[in-house]
Amino acid sequence: MASYDLSGTAAWSALRDEHQTLAATTLRELFATDPERGTRLTADAVELHLDYSKNLVTDSTVEALVALADEAGLSEKIAAMFAGEHINLTEDRAVLHTALRLPRDASLVVDGQDVVADVHAVLDRMAEFSEKVRSGAWTGHSGKKITTVVNIGIGGSDLGPVMAYEALRDYADRGIECRFVSNIDPTDVFEKVHDVDFESTLFIVASKTFGTQETLTNARTARQWLVEAYQGDEAAVAKHFVAVSTNAERVADFGIDTANMFGFWDWVGGRYSFDSAVGLALMLSIGADGFRQMLDGFHQMDEHFRTTPFAQNVPVLMGLLNVWYNNFFGTGSHAVLPYSQYLNRFPAYLQQLTMESNGKSVRLDGTSVSDAVAGGAAGQTGEIFWGEPGTNGQHAFYQLLHQGTKMTPADFIGFALPNHDLGEMHDLFMSNFFAQTAALAFGKTAEEVAADGTPAEIVNHKVMPGNRPTSTILAEKLTPSVLGQLVALYEHITFTQSVVWGINAFDQWGVELGKVMANQLAPKLTSTEAPAKDSDGSTDALIERYRAFRGR
Numbered sequence: 001m002a003s004y005d006l007s008g009t010a011a012w013s014a015l016r017d018e019h020q021t022l023a024a025t026t027l028r029e030l031f032a033t034d035p036e037r038g039t040r041l042t043a044d045a046v047e048l049h050l051d052y053s054k055n056l057v058t059d060s061t062v063e064a065l066v067a068l069a070d071e072a073g074l075s076e077k078i079a080a081m082f083a084g085e086h087i088n089l090t091e092d093r094a095v096l097h098t099a100l101r102l103p104r105d106a107s108l109v110v111d112g113q114d115v116v117a118d119v120h121a122v123l124d125r126m127a128e129f130s131e132k133v134r135s136g137a138w139t140g141h142s143g144k145k146i147t148t149v150v151n152i153g154i155g156g157s158d159l160g161p162v163m164a165y166e167a168l169r170d171y172a173d174r175g176i177e178c179r180f181v182s183n184i185d186p187t188d189v190f191e192k193v194h195d196v197d198f199e200s201t202l203f204i205v206a207s208k209t210f211g212t213q214e215t216l217t218n219a220r221t222a223r224q225w226l227v228e229a230y231q232g233d234e235a236a237v238a239k240h241f242v243a244v245s246t247n248a249e250r251v252a253d254f255g256i257d258t259a260n261m262f263g264f265w266d267w268v269g270g271r272y273s274f275d276s277a278v279g280l281a282l283m284l285s286i287g288a289d290g291f292r293q294m295l296d297g298f299h300q301m302d303e304h305f306r307t308t309p310f311a312q313n314v315p316v317l318m319g320l321l322n323v324w325y326n327n328f329f330g331t332g333s334h335a336v337l338p339y340s341q342y343l344n345r346f347p348a349y350l351q352q353l354t355m356e357s358n359g360k361s362v363r364l365d366g367t368s369v370s371d372a373v374a375g376g377a378a379g380q381t382g383e384i385f386w387g388e389p390g391t392n393g394q395h396a397f398y399q400l401l402h403q404g405t406k407m408t409p410a411d412f413i414g415f416a417l418p419n420h421d422l423g424e425m426h427d428l429f430m431s432n433f434f435a436q437t438a439a440l441a442f443g444k445t446a447e448e449v450a451a452d453g454t455p456a457e458i459v460n461h462k463v464m465p466g467n468r469p470t471s472t473i474l475a476e477k478l479t480p481s482v483l484g485q486l487v488a489l490y491e492h493i494t495f496t497q498s499v500v501w502g503i504n505a506f507d508q509w510g511v512e513l514g515k516v517m518a519n520q521l522a523p524k525l526t527s528t529e530a531p532a533k534d535s536d537g538s539t540d541a542l543i544e545r546y547r548a549f550r551g552r
């Protein structure tokens with residue numbers, strides 16, 4: 001079997017040489033000697049334009065990065081994923097979120113099952129249900145039209161739907177408000193539900209496994225409040241609770257009629273799922289047509305990823321750039337800065353997508369990523385993703401981006417056409433977008449600062465070092481299709497990185513231990529008698545203090 005460790009390959013050593021050269025140059029110099037790079041180091045995918053010229057790369061770096069992708073067998077891995085091979089080895093599963101957006105006339109048989117037919121059957125049921133709710137044909141138990149939808153889910157069953165609902169507010173039926181309950185902190189369900197009119201509220205319990213403590217606890221609470229609001233009439237549940245899950249048995253056990261359940265499949269990872277039935281709240285908000293436009297955007301980006309040569313393949317290029325900074329420059333984090341208030345939850349969504357996927361330190365063959373690496377950053381995997389919409393971030397953490405000691409590669413995402421055109425406000429907004437990447441790249445030298453008349457003693461404080469890499473994604477307008485393109489882009493960036501690192505982007509074993517331990521500790525928090533001190537010294541002492549505050 002080929003090794004998953006690429007650090008001994010020719011491509012890796014070419015990149016080491018590239019790094020030596022580029023670490024000793026600056027973006028100012030690169031642009032001075034090659035002004036055309038601003039139009040050459042670009043690529044287009046569907047409606048997204050990528051300018052990656054403000055990165056510390058030259059044509060030969062890109063060539064070496066593409067060679068690294070070839071060494072990793074990226075083409076074969078992409079083909080295997082799209083074909084439904086069980087590339088999620090540790091769970092022995094296919095990884096087929098791309099099948100969720102295949103057109104109706106496509107065909108894909110996986111493990112003997114026509115998945116396209118299955119996907120469209122569920123989409124059709126979702127569309128029919130959404131239409132009924134939106135038109136008022138589906139009412140609450142007492143006959144009132146549904147005006148509030150509360151999605152109860154966490155992780156992939158929350159972050160995707162809430163991000164997309166926020167992103168596509170401009171396309172929403174304003175007669176339906178969606179709220180999202182995720183945290184088991186009781187304040188979450190209280191704040192989102194205490195003021196609803198239960199008779200006009202629909203609860204969606206979204207959980208792939210239907211075994212997630214947070215979701216089931218919140219759902220039980222909401223169910224109890226609903227039944228109380230109907231003076232104990234349990235029959236109300238059928239008109240106010242629907243489920244989204246892969247597990248019909250558990251849905252039925254919970255007390256939701258499986259006729260009101262929308263299914264999906266184990267080949268859809270939670271963080272790759274909001275274009276499945278997990279997106280039901282979004283469909284209720286924007287309608288089935290808008291949802292299908294979004295799926296089409298996803299699919300077009302899938303096709304770009306599957307068929308475009310790597311040197312022009314936007315997800316591949318961006319994934320390789322992330323590897324470049326992470327493994328050669330040793331940057332530990334990556335900022336995603338959408339210049340759209342509608343994308344305010346996009347960085348949070350990406351945190352699960354990227355960090356639950358690529359926060360791994362063992363390769364697919366069970367070896368440690370650091371085993372064969374002679375120190376340095378070569379054995380690094382998943383970056384820490386973070387961000388906020390511009391311009392809010394500018395007035396918060398951009399100081400560190402501009403003058404801090406850490407290099408933080410950043411993606412700037414912006415749109416030419418505003419969803420709401422209020423005079424020149426959007427142009428002012430976007431002038432910040434363009435200014436920031438230029439300031440980060442080219443900075444301001446001591447001479448330039450002094451030439452402004454700055455007193456000598458503070459010149460150093462005002463020097464802007466520049467040379468801070470960014471990628472710019474510019475699209476015409478944020479539409480359902482463009483949102484689908486953006487999400488698929490980041491899904492495939494994440495996959496590209498995982499292939500180069502030889503890790504499994506589709507399991508998440510690291511979240512399990514904490515869940516088990518929380519279940520073990522819960523009785524110690526609630527028991528009326530002093531619990532045994534059989535945890536570690538710190539945890540025992542903290543629980544004792546907690547119990548004292550709780551009067552136990």
Ligand SMILES: O=P(O)(O)OC[C@H]1O[C@](O)(CO)[C@@H](O)[C@@H]1O
Pocket residue numbers: 154155156157206207208209210211212215270271356508511
């Ligand atoms: O949809 P479920 O099964 O409730 O899981 C919620 C989330 O929990 C996780 O398993 C992590 O704990 C995520 O991967 C998933 O998106």
